[in-house]
Structures are given as C-alpha cells and as structure tokens.
Amino acid sequence: xxxxxxxxxxxxxxxxxxxxxxxxxxxxxxxxxxxxxxxxxxxxxxxxxxxxxxxxxxxxxxxxxxxxxxxxxxxxxxxxxxxxxxxxxxxxxxxxxxxxxxxxxxxxxxxxxxxxxxxxxxxxxxxxxxxxxxxxxxxxxxxxxxxxxxxxxxxxxxxxxxxxxxxxxxxxxxxxxxxxxxxxxxxxxxxxxxxxxxxxxxxxxxxxxxxxxxxxxxxxxxxxxxxxxxxxxxxxxxxxxxxxxxxxxxxxxxxxxxxxxxxxxxxxxxxxxxxxxxxxxxxxxxxxxx
Amino acid sequence: xxxxxxxxxxxxxxxxxxxxxxxxxxxxxxxxxxxxxxxxxxxxxxxxxxxxxxxxxxxxxxxxxxxxxxxxxxxxxxxxxxxxxxxxxxxxxxxxxxxxxxxxxxxxxxxxxxxxxxxxxxxxxxxxxxxxxxxxxxxxxxxxxxxxxxxxxxxxxxxxxxxxxxxxxxxxxxxxxxxxxxxxxxxxxxxxxxxxxxxxxxxxxxxxxxxxxxxxxxxxxxxxxxxxxxxxxxxxxxxxxxxxxxxxxxxxxxxxxxxxxxxxxxxxxxxxxxxxxxxxxxxxxxxxxxxxxxxxxxxxxxxxxxxxxxxxxxxxxxxxxxxxxxxxxxxxxxxxxxxxxxxxxxxxxxxxxxxxxxxxxxxxxxxxxxxxxxxxxxxxxxxxxxxxxxxxxxxxxxxxxxxxxxxxxxxxxxxxxxxxxxxxxxxxxxxxxxxxxxxxxxxxxxxxxxxxxxxxxxxxxxxxxxxxxxxxxxxxxxxxxxxxxxxxxxxxxxxxxxxxxxxxxxxxxxxxxxxxxxxxxxxxxxxxxxxxxxxxxxxxxxxxxxxxxxxxxxxxxxxxxxxxxxxxxxxxxxxxxxxxxxxxxxxxxxxxxxxxxxxxxxxxxxxxxxxxxxxxx
Numbered sequence: 001x002x003x004x005x006x007x008x009x010x011x012x013x014x015x016x017x018x019x020x021x022x023x024x025x026x027x028x029x030x031x032x033x034x035x036x037x038x039x040x041x042x043x044x045x046x047x048x049x050x051x052x053x054x055x056x057x058x059x060x061x062x063x064x065x066x067x068x069x070x071x072x073x074x075x076x077x078x079x080x081x082x083x084x085x086x087x088x089x090x091x092x093x094x095x096x097x098x099x100x101x102x103x104x105x106x107x108x109x110x111x112x113x114x115x116x117x118x119x120x121x122x123x124x125x126x127x128x129x130x131x132x133x134x135x136x137x138x139x140x141x142x143x144x145x146x147x148x149x150x151x152x153x154x155x156x157x158x159x160x161x162x163x164x165x166x167x168x169x170x171x172x173x174x175x176x177x178x179x180x181x182x183x184x185x186x187x188x189x190x191x192x193x194x195x196x197x198x199x200x201x202x203x204x205x206x207x208x209x210x211x212x213x214x215x216x217x218x219x220x221x222x223x224x225x226x227x228x229x230x231x232x233x234x235x236x237x238x239x240x241x242x243x244x245x246x247x248x249x250x251x252x253x254x255x256x257x258x259x260x261x262x263x264x265x266x267x268x269x270x271x272x273x274x275x276x277x278x279x280x281x282x283x284x285x286x287x288x289x290x
Numbered sequence: 291x292x293x294x295x296x297x298x299x300x301x302x303x304x305x306x307x308x309x310x311x312x313x314x315x316x317x318x319x320x321x322x323x324x325x326x327x328x329x330x331x332x333x334x335x336x337x338x339x340x341x342x343x344x345x346x347x348x349x350x351x352x353x354x355x356x357x358x359x360x361x362x363x364x365x366x367x368x369x370x371x372x373x374x375x376x377x378x379x380x381x382x383x384x385x386x387x388x389x390x391x392x393x394x395x396x397x398x399x400x401x402x403x404x405x406x407x408x409x410x411x412x413x414x415x416x417x418x419x420x421x422x423x424x425x426x427x428x429x430x431x432x433x434x435x436x437x438x439x440x441x442x443x444x445x446x447x448x449x450x451x452x453x454x455x456x457x458x459x460x461x462x463x464x465x466x467x468x469x470x471x472x473x474x475x476x477x478x479x480x481x482x483x484x485x486x487x488x489x490x491x492x493x494x495x496x497x498x499x500x501x502x503x504x505x506x507x508x509x510x511x512x513x514x515x516x517x518x519x520x521x522x523x524x525x526x527x528x529x530x531x532x533x534x535x536x537x538x539x540x541x542x543x544x545x546x547x548x549x550x551x552x553x554x555x556x557x558x559x560x561x562x563x564x565x566x567x568x569x570x571x572x573x574x575x576x577x578x579x580x581x582x583x584x585x586x587x588x589x590x591x592x593x594x595x596x597x598x599x600x601x602x603x604x605x606x607x608x609x610x611x612x613x614x615x616x617x618x619x620x621x622x623x624x625x626x627x628x629x630x631x632x633x634x635x636x637x638x639x640x641x642x643x644x645x646x647x648x649x650x651x652x653x654x655x656x657x658x659x660x661x662x663x664x665x666x667x668x669x670x671x672x673x674x675x676x677x678x679x680x681x682x683x684x685x686x687x688x689x690x691x692x693x694x695x696x697x698x699x700x701x702x703x704x705x706x707x708x709x710x711x712x713x714x715x716x717x718x719x720x721x722x723x724x725x726x727x728x729x730x731x732x733x734x735x736x737x738x739x740x741x742x743x744x745x746x747x748x749x750x751x752x753x754x755x756x757x758x759x760x761x762x763x764x765x766x767x768x769x770x771x772x773x774x775x776x777x778x779x780x781x782x783x784x785x786x787x788x789x790x791x792x793x794x795x796x797x798x799x800x801x802x803x804x805x806x807x808x809x810x811x812x813x814x815x816x817x818x819x820x821x822x823x824x825x826x827x828x829x830x831x832x833x834x835x836x837x838x839x840x841x842x843x844x845x846x847x848x849x850x851x852x853x854x855x856x857x858x859x860x861x862x863x864x865x866x867x868x869x870x871x872x873x874x875x876x877x878x879x880x881x882x883x884x885x886x887x888x889x890x891x892x893x894x895x896x897x898x899x900x901x902x903x904x905x906x907x
Contacts, residue, residue: 064761065732077466100468113459117481123460126477127467162850170463177467192623193788194851197832197844204843219761226834226844249836263762264836265791267817271770 025090025180025213027053027076027103032085034068034075045071047237048085053181053213060228060245061217062260068237070108073183073217077105089180104179108186110166114158120144120169121154127176143172147202164195168202175206181213188223200226221264225249233257300561309553316547320370323363331360343535350536352525361522362539369518369547372433372502372511377495379437380444381487387441388448389479392456393471403449409442418501422510432511436501440494447490451483485558492555496548503544519544589614589782590635590750593649597630597806599642602855605630606806609881612750617776617783619793619814621829622803625851628786631803632752635784636669653749665695665746668781672755674735678727684711684738685723691745710741713778714771733764740771748779754786769796790817790829799887802826805852805862808881811889822884822895825863861893869894 034046046068053059063069074080076087087094089102107113114123121140128139141151147168158166188196204227207214218224224231232242241254252258300306335355343350348359387406391399418439425431461478505511506520522540530537588611597605605627612618622628634645650657671677679687688707692698711719714737727735736756743751757765773796776783787793793800794814802810810823821827831845849866852858864874873893881891
C-alpha cells in the first residue's frame with residue numbers, strides 16, 4: 001500500500017537529502033511511520049512524519065489524544081517498532097541496536113515509571129555506566145542533587161516520595177544516562193498544579209544548563225508555549241504544522257492548530273460562543289475516525 | 291525491606307499465629323520424629339499384629355505389628371521432603387517457562403506460550419500419571435512427575451504476571467537505558483511478581499501433598515520399605531472397615547498439613563493486601579445532635595460536612611450552598627477533598643468513609659436521613675467509560691432511567707432517550723441509541739452521560755472532573771454543552787475541577803479547597819482582579835497561561851500539601867505560605883465573610899491594597 005512507497009521515498013530522500021547536521025545532540029526523525037497490527041486490521045498511528053530537533057533546542061510536540069504524538073516519542077527511543085523511516089542522532093541512524101541509547105525518555109506517570117521494589121538510588125544507578133560502588137554512589141548523589149532531591153533519600157523506595165519528587169527522580173535517571181536528546185512525554189500531566197510549575201522550571205533550567213536537545217510532548221499549549229523554541233502540531237498521525245513557537249501560536253496556518261488554540265481555557269474569559277450543534281459535528285468526526 | 295513489618299503484622303492475627311504454630315510443629319516433627327521414634331516405627335512385633343487402636347498403640351499396629359502412630363510421625367520427614375522437592379520443581383519449571391517468553395524473541399516466546407497453554411488444557415491428573423509411567427515406578431520419579439505436572443499452571447501465572455510487569459513504564463525505562471534482559475528480569479520483574487507467586491506456590495504445595503499421597507496410595511509413589519503418609523494409607527486400606535482409626539492417623543496428617551500450607555498462603559496474601567485494604571472505622575462518631583436549621587436557603591445546603599476515613603478526616607467542616615440554577619465550581623489539588631464533598635452531596639462516599647454533617651439538604655430532602663431522590667440530581671464523572679455499562683446499548687441505558695423513575699413504557703422511554711441524545715448534540719440519535727459505549731469517543735461518551743442526567747428533570751448536575759480525560763478541543767465542547775444544558779433546563783451545576791481556568795469559564799462562583807477545608811469562596815469575576823487567599827493566588831500563578839512571560843520562572847508553591855492523617859495545627863497552608871505569621875502556625879483561621887459573596891479563611895488575606903503595593907515595588 002502507501003507504506004511501501006514511503007519506504008522507497010524515504011530511502012531516496014536519505015540518499016539525496018541534505019546531510020544531517022554534525023553538531024552534537026541533534027535529533028532527526030525522518031519519514032517515520034508506525035503501524036499497529038497487520039493486514040486489514042492494521043492502523044497507522046504515525047504517518048510519514050519528519051521532524052528535526054536541532055542541538056540545544058526545545059521542540060514542543062502538541063496534539064490531541066490519539067494524534068500519535070506519544071507514539072512518535074516512543075518510536076524515537078525505540079520502544080515502538082518503526083514500520084518505515086529512520087531515527088538519527090547527530091546524523092547516526094539508531095537502527096535497532098541494543099544497549100544504552102543517546103535518547104532518553106521521561107514518562108508521564110511518575111507512579112508507574114519507577115520500580116516500586118527498587119530504591120531511588122538503585123533506579124538512578126541503572127542509568128550509570130558500570131563502575132565501582134563508591135563512584136556510582138557519588139554519581140547518584142550528584143544527579144539527585146541536580147534535580148533538587150536530597151541524596152539522603154537514595155536508599156528509600158519510591159512510595160516514600162510525592163508525585164513531583166518521583167518525577168524529579170525519573171528525570172535524574174534519564175539525565176544520568178547523559179542523553180544527547182531528551183524526550184519528555186507529558187511529564188507534568190499527572191502532577192498537581194502546584195507541583196507542575198516547579199517541575200517545568202527545573203526542566204527549563206536543566207535544559208539551558210546542560211544544553212541537551214529536547215522533544216517536549218504535551219497536550220497543554222500554555223506549557224509548550226512557555227518551554228518550546230519551535231512547535232510541531234500533530235493530528236491523527238500526521239504532522240500538520242511546524243514552525244517557530246511564536247509563529248505557530250500567533251499565526252497558526254492549519255485549521256487544527258486554530259481549533260486547539262481556541263480551546264485553551266483562560267481564567268476569567270468566558271467560553272467562546274459556539275453553537276452546540278457545530279461543536280458536536282467536530283466530535284462526530286472525531287468519533288468516526290477512531 | 292518494607293514487607294517485613296507487614297508480614298509481622300499479618301503473623302499477629304489469629305490466622306497468622308495458627309499458621310506459625312502449625313508449621314513449626316510440622317517442621318519439628320519432620321526433623322526430630324525419625325530420630326526419636328525411628329526405632330519404634332521399624333520394630334516388628336509379632337505378638338501385636340493388627341492390633342486395634344487403644345492406649346498402647348494410638349492408631350493400632352499394622353500387619354507386622356509396627357506402631358502406626360510412630361510410623362505416621364516418622365513418615366512426616368519423607369512426605370515433606372517429597373512435597374517440597376516436587377514444589378521446587380514446579381516453581382523452577384514454572385518460573386523458567388513463564389519468564390522465557392519475555393527473554394526470547396517473539397517467535398520462540400509464542401511457541402513456549404502455546405506449549406504451556408496446551409499443557410494447562412490437558413487434564414492434570416492424566417498428565418501426572420502419564421509422566422509417572424514414563425519415569426517408572428519409584429520415589430523420586432513420582433516426585434518429578436508431580437512437580438512437572440504442576441509446572442504448567444505455575445508457568446501460566448508467571449507468564450501473565452510477567453507480561454503485566456513487562457508492560458510497565460519502569461521496564462520500558464530500563465530498556466531505553468540499555469539494561470540487559472537478564473538484569474531486567476532479576477531486578478524489575480521477579481521482585482514485583484514474587485508475592486502473588488509465593489501465594490500461589492503455597493496453595494500448590496497443598497495440592498502437591500494431596501496428589502503425591504494419592505500416587506503413593508495407588509502404589510505408584512513411594513515403594514516399600516520406604517513409606518510416606520499415602521503409603522501408610524494404602525497399607526491400612528483393607529482394615530479401614532474393621533478399625534477406622536488405623537487409617538485416620540495418616541489421613542488426618544495429610545489433611546492437617548495441607549490446611550497448614552493453605553494457611554501459610556493466607557498469611558502471605560494478608561501481608562500482601564495489608565498495603566491497600568482500608569480498615570473500616572469502628573468508633574462511631576457522635577453525629578451532631580443539632581437538628582437541621584430550617585432557615586437555610588438554597589437548593590443544595592451543606593453545613594459543617596465532615597468525611598472521615600480510618601485515622602483521618604478527609605473533609606473538614608465544609609459549608610457550601612448552591613442556589614437554584616447557580617453554577618458553583620470547586621477547585622483544589624488531589625487530596626483537597628473536593629471530590630468527596632461532591633460525592634457526599636450525592637450520598638456516594640465510598641465504603642469505609644463516614645459522612646456527618648450538621649445539615650445536608652437537597653431541596654426539601656434531608657440527605658442525612660434519606661438518599662437523594664430519583665432523577666432530580668445528575669452525576670457526571672471523569673471517566674464515562676467506567677460509568678457506562680459496556681454490554682448494553684446506550685439507548686437501553688438511557689431508557690432505563692425513564693422506565694425505573696417515571697414508569698414510562700419501553701417505546702416511550704426510548705423515544706425520550708433519542709430526544710435527549712439529540713439535545714446534547716449527538717448527530718443521528720436514532721442510529722446512535724443502538725450503539726454500545728465503546729463505539730463512542732471520549733467526548734461523545736461524556737455527552738451520553740450528560741444526556742442520561744437529562745432523562746429526568748435534574749435540578750442539580752454534579753460534574754466531577756468531567757473534562758479531565760478529554761482533549762482541549764473536546765473539553766471546550768463539553769463545557770459549552772454543560773453551559774447550554776444549564777440555560778435550557780435551569781438546573782444548578784456543581785463543577786469539580788483541578789483547573790481553575792475551566793471552572794472560571796462555566797461557573798458563577800468558585801470555591802477553593804485545600805487540605806479538606808474551604809479556604810476561599812469568591813465570584814468568578816473577582817478571580818482576575820485578585821484573590822484574597824495566598825493559596826488561591828499561588829494556584830493561579832503556578833499555571834502557565836497563554837500570556838505567561840517566557841523569560842521568568844513560573845511561580846511555585848514550596849513544600850507539599852499535608853498528608854492524610856497528618857496532624858494540622860493552625861492554618862493548613864501556613865508551612866508553605868510566604869505570608870505566614872506565628873498566629874497562622876498556631877491558630878486555625880475561620881472562613882469569614884470579607885465582602886458580600888466573598889469568604890476567606892486567612893488571618894492575613896491579600897487585599898487589593900497589598901496588590902497595588904506589590905505592583906509598585
């Protein structure tokens with residue numbers, strides 16, 4: 001079907017396309033297609049998406065649920081098999097090689113992303129290269145300190161920590177692997193409002209300090225506006241718009257981006273007056289496309 | 291480890307004590323029995339062949355005049371050894387077969403899974419007999435057969451548990467970090483499946499004991515001159531009619547040991563469950579004797595509501611009124627008691643929770659005495675998939691409301707369902723009523739839930755985080771629908787949300803909750819001009835909006851909310867509040883009216899004057 005031609009075209013582009021930037025820590029997703037299932041029941045979650053995260057920059061990836069934004073993030077780190085396309089870090093194809101990847105992912109739910117039977121220190125230490133006990137312990141302490149967690153808690157189990165603290169530990173674990181690129185998948189969605197700000201500040205500061213490239217996946221436009229240099233918008237598996245943050249938010253070109261922007265609630269601003277019938281038509285299309 | 295205290299706690303229950311005592315007795319018997327009674331058990335006494343039970347021989351003597359009671363005691367060691375050996379084989383085999391699919395590639399994994407499925411489907415006893423015949427008659431070959439026979443079911447359990455752990459985010463994280471498969475199994479999977487497997491194994495051990503005794507009884511197990519309980523039972527079989535006591539000895543040993551294994555499993559399960567199982571509160575609280583004041587106005591009237599769980603108060607003296615046709619929003623973080631307040635109003639507080647209130651009135655019904663009636667109150671929950679029955683069509687579920695509460699006929703009820711679905715903006719309601727919930731999207735299901743509320747004539751709609759699971763675009767549609775429904779039906783709305791912006795779009799009045807208390811109440815229009823409670827201000831400042839300055843860090847609230855059960859002295863927000871004084875830390879502020887329609891619980895509320903002062907700086 002279509003996917004076959006995608007493989008061909010991506011191969012051709014890879015051969016003739018511009019050479020990937022050689023600067024350290026850039027991520028390039030080239031013509032990524034992710035499909036689930038086989039034969040007739042197969043569904044395309046991500047359809048021929050190309051996206052670049054230049055070194056040291058933050059690219060926000062927004063979209064509704066089912067838009068394929070999380071699948072794209074998981075495909076980038078190799079958690080989801082890629083049907084077609086390539087994941088390149090610094091121009092090097094990541095392929096399927098096992099072992100530590102230069103791309104790390106921070107998950108949405110900090111209650112699910114830490115092993116409940118493994119101490120905080122043990123979780124972070126897993127990301128560290130093999131070395132003697134003392135070096136590991138000092139490295140663990142350094143990374144915990146970096147994310148604002150008292151290294152004294154490293155012998156405790158995750159259940160002793162709050163959601164925000166766990167998310168910090170998950171961040172420390174990802175950073176301890178010294179990633180060139182960090183994928184943050186809805187990292188603040190499961191957190192309480194008062195904690196969310198602190199975690200966002202932390203991510204922002206660490207990104208500026210350590211200079212890794214970041215693909216920040218979220219459904220929250222206000223959050224992405226705050227963090228991202230560039231914004232990419234996905235809808236039903238397709239990348240519909242991509243550009244500098246200010247441009248995408250102020251002069252959205254695609255209709256879906258405009259719809260997303262109009263849905264953002266603002267304190268003290270009443271709901272836009274829309275006929276209920278028109279609203280339901282949108283919902284109807286949403287239902288039928290599933 | 292954190293399991294130790296829980297295990298100790300479980301051991302202190304009567305069940306735990308019984309299990310501990312029984313297993314100690316059995317193991318001591320197994321160790322010392324053969325040493326002390328070995329000679330007695332083997333002594334052939336031709337003068338006392340086939341004696342009946344009595345004071346000299348508790349269970350009588352066998353065909354060679356050996357004391358059966360002594361033989362039962364001595365047989366404990368061999369029986370236990372064989373049972374544990376077979377259990378070990380079952381566990382090792384089960385773990386290997388169960389974990390392998392996660393380690394091997396997809397194809398080899400499927401092959402193993404299919405094999406295990408086939409073996410599980412095969413009748414167990416037949417499989418064991420088959421193996422026993424293959425391995426030949428003998429003590430250890432029988433143990434081997436039984437162990438292997440129990441392995442597939444263990445493998446199936448391990449497979450399922452492993453699959454669920456392998457799908458978790460922390461295993462995914464380990465894979466991204468490049469942690470090897472073997473290390474993932476040892477560090478991440480095995481520790482997290484250990485408890486259910488241990489529970490399963492203890493019950494399996496009981497089954498293996500019985501199965502092995504059965505094999506020996508049939509003559510396929512232990513061979514003479516060795517003997518286990520099954521063998522002893524076999525030898526006494528022909529005398530069971532003459533002297534039942536001779537068979538009771540080995541028989542009761544099997545039963546009691548089997549029960550002990552089961553008890554051990556129960557204790558493990560209890561220690562396992564101790565983490566989550568809440569204990570019901572025993573001490574009945576003296577509910578306030580003061581009768582409901584008749585002077586209170588409004589549609590929903592909550593006065594000094596308390597919701598208690600074992601050990602802590604989740605909702606603390608909440609007073610709230612919702613007038614006819616009014617939209618009130620409750621905002622707060624998780625654990626603030628906002629949902630419980632709404633659930634208490636609907637009489638839906640989950641089991642161990644205890645609700646007490648000086649007055650809890652809806653319309654002219656006292657909810658302290660009666661449940662809310664019929665369809666005058668509608669609920670919309672966060673997850674519509676969980677509140678709709680997946681097996682019934684949407685039309686059936688809607689029609690049921692009219693049939694039960696309004697005695698409508700089937701056809702009339704369905705007609706109303708169609709019209710209500712149309713009213714919530716669902717296209718082609720005549721076709722849609724025949725669909726089941728999974729054929730609707732999240733936003734559509736939430737519309738269906740609202741339509742269900744509209745089947746009656748609701749005077750109050752309680753919506754608990756109705757848009758949290760939805761996309762921004764769909765969220766705006768559902769909120770618009772709630773607003774439209776309200777204007778059309780004149781129903782009041784109680785909207786619970788963690789998002790102050792969502793609440794401000796739909797509601798007339800906002801109530802901010804923190805640590806189970808109302809800290810501020812104000813009209814929506816005042817949100818933008820400035821809130822009075824430092825927590826409300828922090829809550830608004832912590833959320834980035836579309837106008838937040840990108841170059842300054844977001845405002846944060848230091849510290850964390852009080853934990854359930856934590857003792858609170860003074861203002862609950864004081865430890866996190868920059869404005870807190872000594873008074874805040876010692877004396878709890880009361881919710882007081884500062885202006886008409888505005889209440890705040892703070893000793894030093896932010897006033898407009900201080901706002902200007904801060905801006906001037």
